[in-house]
Amino acid sequence: MWFISCAFVVCVLCKRRDNCPDKYGEKITLKEHQITVHYFCLLMSSGIFQRGEDHEGIHGFLVDDIRKEIRRSARLRCMGCKKTGASVGCSIKSCRQMVHLPCGIEREFIFQFTDLFPSFCRKHRPTQTCSTSPTLPLCCSICLEPIEPVLSYSVLKCPACHGSWFHRNCVQFQAHSAAMFFFKCTLCNNKDQFQQEMLRMGIHIPERDASWELEENAYGDLLQVYQHCDAVKCCCDKGRSYSAQSGGYEIVRCKFCGSHGTHRKCSSIKLYETNWSCSDCKAAAEGAGELSLWGILSQPISYFNSLEAMVWNSAYLFFHARRCLDASPTEILMDLATQITPQQTTAVLLQNEEVLEAALQALRQTDFNPCHTLSVNLVRSKWSEKVANQRRFLSRLLQSLQNSSIFEGPDGTKNLALNSQALRDDLYYETGSLLALSLVHGGPPVAFFSPALYHTLFHYPPDYKLTVEDLGDVILTNKVKMIAESRSLSELKKAVRAASEYLHVAGCLRRIDKLADKSMLLEDILNFYLIIRMQLPLQRFREGLRTLGVFERVQACPEGFYSVFCDPVERMTAEAMFSLFTPQFSAEGEKKTKEDKTLIFWKHYLNECEGIYGQCAASLEDILMFATAADVIPAIGFNPAPLLSFFTPLDSSCAFPQSHPEANHLILPVLPSYELFKKHLEYAVGQLSVMQAI
Known part of the structure; x- marks a missing residue:
């Protein structure tokens, strides 16, 4: 038995010529x-079953059975077109509604392409429910057209993320194109739960490869890449189309469009850098397109904020569900850390406590690669462990960066400062790069960005408004505060005269005729000092944060990383310290009993360290430093997880706790009394503090 497709013959079941797969x-x-039929009309017909093999009849529907179904349906009238031949009925036994398949689609029947291929009328069809109120406005996550957030036959949602809403026609077209192996939610990428729900709601998912997989030479264009140097001045003697396998004359393509390229040497791209972007894409990515610098200067900050808020809020609302499903900052940083190769190292030589200088010296090496493990050598250090040296170095580096000349403001809430020497030395880029390196290589949380700086970099919180307190310069802040706090026209004019030098530089010095002019004046001042004049430093700082892909990942989930960059590091508590270390007990019963007692000693000592009366010589941070060489939990977390084990000494009088910081492993002695346990633990921790001070 053989069959062919025919586009112009009437289907024997639905009596239509349509050829719409x-x-x-x-x-x-x-x-x-002489039988022509739509395959779905066969599948959904109520009186026929696949009794044959796949090669028999039409995909297992035998010819005799098809003829019987034609005769059966000829006696039934369609409730849609009122003509005979209705072969599809509602699967609810008490329901008598019969339709042709196309009429059923028009009357919003649901046909489930699974199990026994049941059909359901409008009254009995399955529905979806919304457990959370959708945030307006919404758009279809497939066609991106506006969508009314009311679940219906025509509007469906993803069961996994609840943030992906779409038109039925759009998701059916996507299913027909992507098929079983590639059909998934466009926002959260859930596949199994998404497909089950779509089948329940009547979406047909073909059991084949995606349509693009079936095209001949479908990926032929991908084998060709752009090979041309578009730099203003090409330094290559062999021409703009020459590309070496590696080195200075290797062509690097734009990471966004891939349609522009440059030789590394022609654009001063280092050998390890891969994230180059062309001028067009860079302008679009950084929002410099139609909103030019002059346009910003000529507009009040309220307009700028409203425009930014409008753009951000639309994106924020659309992708909010997706970001909520993202991993935690710790998991994201651990994912970024997979780029690091332990076999290759970058040497960092620290002398005379000049941490920042040592870091910059390593960063400026011609062969520096951020994916190489940092090998820190502390010249006068008593520690030989590489991990301990690295953690100590990164902790001190972060403190040095916070106190550097490119930041201003109180501790814990720093803003970028405008420093011409730092611009000439490209210190903004290097500082951003060092912060990214610190986070991925196991350094502590940044914890000193001001909300204004974080908002300027990552546009989060989306509704944040810049204030006078965000100005870093103390003298400028006081003068602008006088303007903001003026209560009469005379006070306002006096405050303007006092700040005339600053207003002249900002182009804001003007005649004041009424008190209402104050708000526009303040907007212009903040606009200039916090946005306009900081464009270049912010741009270079962002470029530095792109090292190892940190900026892109933070930008994708800014609310999750807000605590890493802005919130102060939480003070360690006894409970947190106790739960941080996983105890490892002996299998032998008697030993385990003694170790349980030692664990009680350990917990009691931690509680004493946290006490307000200072009953212990060591702090919780000192103990954490002794065990892991870090006084705070790194932003990336500890890897491996901290472990607590025990040993039974031969002589209790000299049984001191031991630690292996590279493995985050603390080993406690099993001692007969708490007083002896406390004495030995404080001695060991105290010795470490003395060694650090030397």
Whole structure:
């Protein structure tokens, strides 16, 4: 038995000529038996079953059975078109509604392409519910057109993320194109739960490869890449189209469009850098397109904020569900850390406590690669462990960066300062790069960005408004505060005269005729000092943060990383310290009993360290430093997880705790009394503090 597709013959079941595979299935003709039928009409017909093999009849539907179904349906009238031949009925036994398949689609029947292929009328069809109120406005996550956030036959949602809403026609077209192996939610990428729900709601998912996989030479264009240097001045003697396998004359393509390129040497791209972007894409990515610098200067800050808020809020609302499903900052940083190769190292030589200088010296090496492990050598250090040296170095580096000349403001809430020497030395880029390196290589949380700086970099919080307190310069802040706090026209004019030098530089010095002019004046001042004049430092700082992909990942989930960059580091508590270390007990019963007692000593000592009366010589941070060489939990977390084990000494009088910081492993002695346990633990921790001070 053989069959062919025919586009112009009427289907024997629905009596239509339509040839629309995504709606009615493949249109098949058995030429020998003069039968033409839509495949979906066969599947959904209530009186026929697949009793044959796949090669028999039409995909297992035998010819005799098809003829019987034609005769059966000829006696039934369609409730849609009122004509005979209705072969599809509602699967609820008490329901008598019969339709042709196309009429059923028009009358919003749901046809489930699974199990026994049941059909359901409008009254009995399955529905979706919304457990959370959708945030307006919404758009279809497939066609991106506006969508009314009311679940219906025409509007469906993803069961996994609840943030992806779409038109039925859009998701059916996507399913027909992507098929079973590639059909998934466009926002959260959930596949199994998403497909089950779509089948329940009547979406047909073909069991084949995606449509693009079936095209001949579908990926032929991907084998060709852009090979041309578009730099203003090309330094290559062999021409702009020459590309070496590696080195200075290797062509690097734009990471966004891939349609522009440059030789590394022609654009001063280092050998390890891969994230180059062309001028067009860079302008678009950084928002410099139509909103030019002059345009910002000529607009009040309220306009700038409203425009930014409008753009951000639309994106924020659309992708909010997706970001909520993202991993935690610790998991994201651990994912970024997979780029690091332990086999290759970058040497950092620290002398005379000049931490920042040592870091910059390593960063400026011609062969520096951020993916190489940092090998820190502390010249006068008593520690030989590489991990301990690295953690100590990164902790001190972060403190040095916070106190550097490119930041201003009180501790814990720093803003970028405008420093011409730092611009000439490209210190903003290097500082951003060092912060990114510290986070991925196991350094502590940044914890000193001001909300204004974080908002300027990552546009979060989306509704944040810049204030006078965000100005870093103390003298400028006081003068602008006088303007903001003026209560009369005379006070305002006096405050303006006092700040005239600053206003002249900002282009804001003007005649004041009424008190209402104050708000516009303040907007212009903040606009200049916090946005306009800081464009270049912010741009270079962002570029530095792109090292190892940190900026892109933070930008994708800014609310999660807000605590890493802005919130102060939480003070360690006894409970947190106790739960941080996982105890490892002996298998032998008697030993385990003694170790349980030692664990009680350990918990009691931690509580004493946290006490307000200072009952212990060591702090919780000192103990954490002794065990892990870090006084705070790194932003990336501890890897491996901290471990607590025990040993039974031969002589209790000299049984001191031991630690292996590179493995985050603390080993406690099993001692007969708490007083002896406390004495030995404080001695060991105290010795470490003395060694650090030397």
